[in-house]
Amino acid sequence: MKNIKKKATLICVMFMVSLISFAQKDNFDSMIDMKGTYLDQEMINRGYSFVKTEKSGSDAYQNWFNGNKNKCVTIRVSDGRVKSIVDVPNADCNRGSQGNNNNQYGNDEFSSLIDMKGTYLDQEMKNRGYRFIKTEKSGNDAYQNWFNGNKNKCVTVRVSNGRVVSVVNSTALDCQINQGNQGNMGNNSSGQYKDIKGWVASSAYDELRTRGYKEVERYKKDRLWIVWKHNRSGLCIKTGEDGGKIKEVQESEKCN
Numbered sequence: 001m002k003n004i005k006k007k008a009t010l011i012c013v014m015f016m017v018s019l020i021s022f023a024q025k026d027n028f029d030s031m032i033d034m035k036g037t038y039l040d041q042e043m044i045n046r047g048y049s050f051v052k053t054e055k056s057g058s059d060a061y062q063n064w065f066n067g068n069k070n071k072c073v074t075i076r077v078s079d080g081r082v083k084s085i086v087d088v089p090n091a092d093c094n095r096g097s098q099g100n101n102n103n104q105y106g107n108d109e110f111s112s113l114i115d116m117k118g119t120y121l122d123q124e125m126k127n128r129g130y131r132f133i134k135t136e137k138s139g140n141d142a143y144q145n146w147f148n149g150n151k152n153k154c155v156t157v158r159v160s161n162g163r164v165v166s167v168v169n170s171t172a173l174d175c176q177i178n179q180g181n182q183g184n185m186g187n188n189s190s191g192q193y194k195d196i197k198g199w200v201a202s203s204a205y206d207e208l209r210t211r212g213y214k215e216v217e218r219y220k221k222d223r224l225w226i227v228w229k230h231n232r233s234g235l236c237i238k239t240g241e242d243g244g245k246i247k248e249v250q251e252s253e254k255c256n
Contacts, residue, residue, distance in 0.1 A: 026066075026073070028085040036060075036077045040120055048073070049112030049124070051093045059083075065093035065112050110155070110167035118142075118159045122200065130155070132203035133175045134195070141165075147175040193228075193237050197249050201241045213237070216255055223247065229255040 031042060039062070040050065048064040051072070055061070062075045072093035076084045094111060113124060121144070122132065130146040133154075137143070144157045154175035158165045176195050192211060196204040205215075205226070213228040216236070223242040229235070236255030240248035 026069075026071075028073075031082050031085060034082045036080050036082065039075065039077065039082060040117065043075075044120065044124070050116045050120075051112055052115050063088070063093050065090075067112070110157075113157075113164045113167055116164045118162050118164065121157065121159065121164060122203075125157075131207065132200050134198055145170060145175050193235075193249055196239070197246055199246050201239075201244050201246055204239065204246045208239075227252055227254045 026046065031039075034042065043050070043064050046066070047068055048066045051063040051065050053060055053062050058078060060077045062077065063072060064075065065072050070090065072088050072090045074086055074088045074092060075082060113121070116124065125132070125146050128148070129150055130148045133145040133147050135142050135144050140160055142159045144159065145154060146157060147154050152172070154170045154172050155167055156170040156174060157167050193208065193213075196207060199207070208228055212231045214231060216227040216229050218224065218226040223240045225238050225240050227236065227238045230237075234255075236252045238250060238252040238254065239246050
């Protein structure tokens with residue numbers, strides 16, 4: 001009788017372990033034969049960050065890491081479609097068994113961004129609580145500054161040939177933020193605005209609203225112009241957007 005109880009208990013334990021293992025396992029079946037063009041967004045939606053790509057003949061092997069699950073997977077893409085997705089050791093995602101990273105390209109916090117397509121950088125940084133500050137170009141490279149107000153932290157992201165090459169910590173000055181105000185530029189009673197020239201338009205508009213500006217009107221001439229009025233100072237400005245970037249920003253009289 002005792003042996004029967006022991007066996008029953010053992011079976012129950014094994015069954016529970018199997019259930020837990022199954023619950024933790026990602027189901028990627030729906031992604032098999034998916035077009036590769038949809039892969040990046042699908043993996044980001046599932047909480048994964050791109051790590052790297054290696055090619056072998058006509059096949060591409062992409063490694064993705066999920067920090068919450070401490071899990072690395074390799075995706076094989078062939079002829080433009082997903083052929084397989086398998087679990088691999090965390091070392092394949094440049095991480096140790098506990099998710100530690102000794103990445104050589106800069107800040108460990110952003111190691112999963114290395115070699116990511118630049119088109120996905122904006123959303124990924126926003127998801128991490130950063131807001132875009134500015135871009136400076138040097139040859140084929142673009143250097144983007146991003147700021148996290150909660151962490152009072154500025155980083156510089158280098159993008160080359162359409163891919164993220166490095167992410168490193170920068171001084172608050174690089175983000176034009178005074179550390180003493182915890183990165184809150186919205187308290188600027190004078191309505192600072194000149195620094196947003198060159199910003200991605202959507203980020204610039206969000207920043208202006210944070211600083212206390214309200215949109216008055218918009219019109220299309222040589223480019224898209226938006227007139228803004230600062231709530232505290234009454235300062236009136238206008239921004240000129242072209243190609244998704246702020247090309248001009250200047251004072252205006254259209255608020256009167």
